[in-house]
Amino acid sequence: MTTPDNQTLLTRSLAAVWHPCTQMQHHAAHGAMSLPLIPILRGEGAWLHDFDGNRYLDGISSWWTNLFGHANPRINAALKTQLETLEHVMLAGFTHQPVVELSERLSDLTGGALGHAFYASDGASATEIALKMSFHYWQNRGEPQKNRFLCLEGSYHGETVGALAVTDVALFRDAYAPLVRQSATVMSPDARQARSDETAIDVARRAAAALETRLQAEDGRIAALIVEPLVQCAAGMVMYDPEYLRLARALCDRYGAHLICDEIAVGCGRTGTFFAHEQAGIRPDLLCLSKGISGGYLPLSIVLCRDEIYAAFYDADITRGFLHSHSYTGNPLACRAALTTLDIFKEDDVLARNQIRAKKLRAALEPLRQHPQVRHLRGQGMILAFDVKTDDPAFSRRYYRAALNRQTLLRPIGNTVYLMPPYMIEDAEIEQLGSVAQEALAEALTGC
Ligand SMILES: Cc1ncc(COP(=O)(O)O)c(C=O)c1O
Numbered sequence: 008m009t010t011p012d013n014q015t016l017l018t019r020s021l022a023a024v025w026h027p028c029t030q031m032q033h034h035a036a037h038g039a040m041s042l043p044l045i046p047i048l049r050g051e052g053a054w055l056h057d058f059d060g061n062r063y064l065d066g067i068s069s070w071w072t073n074l075f076g077h078a079n080p081r082i083n084a085a086l087k088t089q090l091e092t093l094e095h096v097m098l099a100g101f102t103h104q105p106v107v108e109l110s111e112r113l114s115d116l117t118g119g120a121l122g123h124a125f126y127a128s129d130g131a132s133a134t135e136i137a138l139k140m141s142f143h144y145w146q147n148r149g150e151p152q153k154n155r156f157l158c159l160e161g162s163y164h165g166e167t168v169g170a171l172a173v174t175d176v177a178l179f180r181d182a183y184a185p186l187v188r189q190s191a192t193v194m195s196p197d198a199r200q201a202r203s204d205e206t207a208i209d210v211a212r213r214a215a216a217a218l219e220t221r222l223q224a225e226d227g228r229i230a231a232l233i234v235e236p237l238v239q240c241a242a243g244m245v246m247y248d249p250e251y252l253r254l255a256r257a258l259c260d261r262y263g264a265h266l267i268c269d270e271i272a273v274g275c276g277r278t279g280t281f282f283a284h285e286q287a288g289i290r291p292d293l294l295c296l297s298k299g300i301s302g303g304y305l306p307l308s309i310v311l312c313r314d315e316i317y318a319a320f321y322d323a324d325i326t327r328g329f330l331h332s333h334s335y336t337g338n339p340l341a342c343r344a345a346l347t348t349l350d351i352f353k354e355d356d357v358l359a360r361n362q363i364r365a366k367k368l369r370a371a372l373e374p375l376r377q378h379p380q381v382r383h384l385r386g387q388g389m390i391l392a393f394d395v396k397t398d399d400p401a402f403s404r405r406y407y408r409a410a411l412n413r414q415t416l417l418r419p420i421g422n423t424v425y426l427m428p429p430y431m432i433e434d435a436e437i438e439q440l441g442s443v444a445q446e447a448l449a450e451a452l453t454g455c
Pocket residue numbers: 129130131132134163164165166235240241269270271272273297298
């Protein structure tokens with residue numbers, strides 16, 4: 008196999024690969040709207056290396072997946088061993104050690120509250136599974152009127168047709184509106200909405216009151232409320248107080264609806280605790296995990312549920328079972344990567360060490376608080392974000408290019424710039440993220 012150079016691979020990719028979340032013509036554009044496509048040869052630690060000797064600091068963990076660095080030696084070694092043992096077997100009618108161990112360990116991490124694990128490959132599928140399980144649970148329980156879902160304003164739970172029903176992002180949803188059975192949205196507890204006399208807790212209470220009004224109006228027809236606990240990431244790192252989760256839990260109990268926590272982005276230590284919902288002292292009925300659970304190595308998603316939900320499907324009648332399946336469900340390599348990820352959390356005391364890293368990341372961004380166009384500098388664990396006051400529609404692309412020119416991958420969501428680096432990031436890399444965040448801002452705002 009010959010190694011191509013950057014330009015050759017770029018040209019071939021543009022001809023043959025349809026890239027995700029991209030208007031492909033922007034890759035061919037020039038000027039403010041241009042969007043570079045970067046060929047990557049290899050990864051090492053927090054760095055991505057191209058074919059021409061350039062490298063990029065992965066400040067967003069490759070779409071929030073990578074926890075312990077690229078080509079992590081421990082995960083690599085575990086995968087090599089697993090590869091020699093069992094690469095894949097269908098999970099219907101068969102089982103294997105990695106999937107059993109992973110299910111048991113995840114159950115333990117929820118204190119045994121969510122003791123049944125259902126597997127898929129990507130986040131959107133986990134959302135679909137959680138929605139279908141909730142819906143089917145109420146059918147099996149003889150309450151078919153509970154067939155609607157609630158989600159938060161600005162929510163993002165994936166882009167398959169079912170997941171779009173609970174995704175409130177017009178850019179992703181509107182083109183497919185006729186295909187989608189849209190769910191009702193309720194007020195987001197976004198702490199930035201605090202009035203001058205309000206705290207984040209007050210906003211959380213206001214949003215919970217709006218939720219209660221909606222649950223009352225729906226009169227027992229809501230199957231589940233789905234939330235991204237603590238941070239609505241794709242909405243632009245919208246952060247909120249855990250009080251909302253406590254109140255939402257109580258309301259779901261009172262009105263007989265499930266609470267689904269989508270921790271696809273915020274799980275696995277991202278917000279400071281292993282699961283984000285732990286900060287509210289609650290447990291959901293259904294929990295979705297993906298992204299970081301395999302260390303950012305392999306497509307894997309998991310829906311954990313309570314005994315009561317599992318029991319409602321356990322029956323002699325096949326149609327009362329949960330017949331959902333994917334070919335690669337519970338893939339042994341992906342489960343092995345996840346088990347090694349859990350080992351690293353334990354062996355390296357990752358959550359405690361992340362507290363120190365998060366403090367350093369906050370300090371590195373702190374000078375931006377004085378910037379006249381920066382608003383709402385905020386942080387939650389290993390997620391840092393700020394909003395930029397600008398009307399420039401090309402801001403995020405300008406910023407992305409300016410950061411790439413400084414060997415750093417930072418990809419704003421609209422006018423929100425955020426850092427979400429791998430957990431093994433070193434002090435010098437944190438400093439680089441801080442200085443590039445500021446320099447890229449100055450460059451992106453120039454000429455607007
Ligand atoms: C909260 C949340 N849910 C679901 C998804 C969808 O995951 P996937 O892209 O793997 O389908 C994402 C992806 O960013 C997400 O952030």
